[in-house]
Amino acid sequence: MIDKRAALLSSALELFSIRGYENTPTSLISKNAGVATGTLFHHFSSKEELINQLYLDCKLKMMQQIENSIKAAKSTDDKIKAVWEAMIRWALENEERFLFIMQNKRNSYIKEETRQQVKTQSDELKAFILEIDNLNTLRNLPPDLIAEISSSMIDGAISYFRRNPEQYADSKIREAAYQVFKNAFMK
């Protein structure tokens, strides 16, 4: 059944996000999912494939939310803000998934192929990135540098709001945080 596969992914997500990949035996994933140890290997050829599938799963879910937020926006500025908000909101609403993605940003268990699969999913997102990159080129800023720094700033903000969730509810602080983000790249 497809149920068991989903149960395994969900169980793995929960455990990986708390204990990390290497500290989570497949036997525990199975038990936590309520299936037998052998079942995991019917659905995933190895533990490594499981983590790759899970990574794909989480990343795609995140990107979908961001994509949706872009669609609703019109100007570039609106899009930027929409993405900023969407990412933070998603991270706060999908704590386990976000933690798991963060842990595996540079993890070598995630295959290059998996990372590529993520990148080629959303045309909408690719267009937006291109738009921003062109803008930065015009401004004489290396697009990759700005991409790296923006992404880091968002991670920083998320990290802060995860520790202080009540402040995310305060629209003044949220706005101040966004201004800091925006100021970085605007005159």
Place this chain on the structure above:
Amino acid sequence: MIDKRAALLSSALELFSIRGYENTPTSLISKNAGVATGTLFHHFSSKEELINQLYLDCKLKMMQQIENSIKAAKSTDDKIKAVWEAMIRWALENEERFLFIMQNKRNSYIKEETRQQVKTQSDELKAFILEIDNLNTLRNLPPDLIAEISSSMIDGAISYFRRNPEQYADSKIREAAYQVFKNAFMK
């Protein structure tokens, strides 16, 4: 001899930074250090203590460089720039140590006690942080938020310059990167 302890720390740093903590057997650390397997446990009571000692070692070395850069500066602005530069330079010049620190920022193998030991080391640095925090409070920005975001921005810049070392040599790009950093917090 103190040599063997140092050799073990150095060997562990090299291997952890490439392969990660859990993927590095203690037997490999010993072999790579040119000592017997038992020697590791003569100097460190466990693998976990080894990583903690190494973390302490790396962090202290980094902080010393930052501390020195602050001493040479006068105004707050000078200090901010000095820290920004010092951190990036140190990361580029101490690739393994930096990678190792990044890997272990949220890693639970590093004990809270070890993190505390780091924090209580430099009065100079504590004074600087206080200075910045006060400034941010005046500007009505939560100091912790700014701390988190600044730190993330620096990590982003480092990540970029590690991938594009030739650009760090270009003072124009370096300056542009710094402006992005500074703009974030200044009107």
Place this chain on the structure above:
Amino acid sequence: MIDKRAALLSSALELFSIRGYENTPTSLISKNAGVATGTLFHHFSSKEELINQLYLDCKLKMMQQIENSIKAAKSTDDKIKAVWEAMIRWALENEERFLFIMQNKRNSYIKEETRQQVKTQSDELKAFILEIDNLNTLRNLPPDLIAEISSSMIDGAISYFRRNPEQYADSKIREAAYQVFKNAFMK
């Protein structure tokens, strides 16, 4: 299969009784049982649990034989003799189990919980002990003292007959040994 668990217990008994607990590696127990090293830990969570299970196993087997011998007896005197004979016979017929029990009488690897489990097994035996204790109380002898000494005397007799098995076959000597035992407590 239950076979492998039994094979492990049997292998452990054989080795422990000859070499002692600490001098018997788990790898040897597995090899001797004809199973893989991991199998031991599939059935017993640790070497310590193995020894506890084995102790339980041996003690229960011994108690069952004693229990049976009591059932067949009528008077208190008959019961005492029956127990005396049953214990000696069991020890001679179950050399490894007896040796193992002796080795672990005061061994701290056997958990208090395990010892309790043994004590709460046989109502028949508890009744007999109570009967004897009451008798000794009437005679003004501390029941625990008599229990300790009787038990020691039986151990002594067993020890002797293990070294001189041909004498156990001689009913005169057996009877003399029993008289020594009985005289101790009777006027």
Place this chain on the structure above:
Amino acid sequence: MIDKRAALLSSALELFSIRGYENTPTSLISKNAGVATGTLFHHFSSKEELINQLYLDCKLKMMQQIENSIKAAKSTDDKIKAVWEAMIRWALENEERFLFIMQNKRNSYIKEETRQQVKTQSDELKAFILEIDNLNTLRNLPPDLIAEISSSMIDGAISYFRRNPEQYADSKIREAAYQVFKNAFMK
């Protein structure tokens, strides 16, 4: 110095009696004795020799006390009672030594040679044993059987009085215990 050798023996006795031989690292013995790890191996060629020396030491001390008690007695009966009392008293007054001897009664680390050394020490004791053995032969009881049972009875009594030291102080109970011992062999 002879001090260090004595300190090592005393440290080993303390630790062995609590933790057992195999559970006591030589490093702990040394530390507990206040000497370096290497020092142990200057005085004893191996851990095994240490335990043998200690065994010899304890046994001889015990035998000396028993020997003295025999000397003071006249009749055979007096001697028997003297030995019974001396052994129990010694065990209660030399708890660690007694425990250590009990633990090692059948321990294979004690070499046969060491056991022989003990036996050939006291002429007084050998004469007493011969005296008893002859007596038992006359009574048609196998001397070794009686020896084994007597010795076990004394161990049982000691075990009881160690758990209930206040009862040893009560001369009535002490006397009752002795009567039980004596009755076993006398008409």
Place this chain on the structure above:
DNA sequence: TATGAATGAGACTTCATTCAT
């Protein structure tokens, strides 16, 4: 004699994966 850093064989245990049912 005394020291204690160093050694390395070997102990217990874990865990991804297989396969007969």
Place this chain on the structure above:
DNA sequence: GATGAATGAAGTCTCATTCAT
């Protein structure tokens, strides 16, 4: 597809003993 007992390579750590100082 599902099960879970079984596997055995590999991991961390212990400890009796040595030897240069």
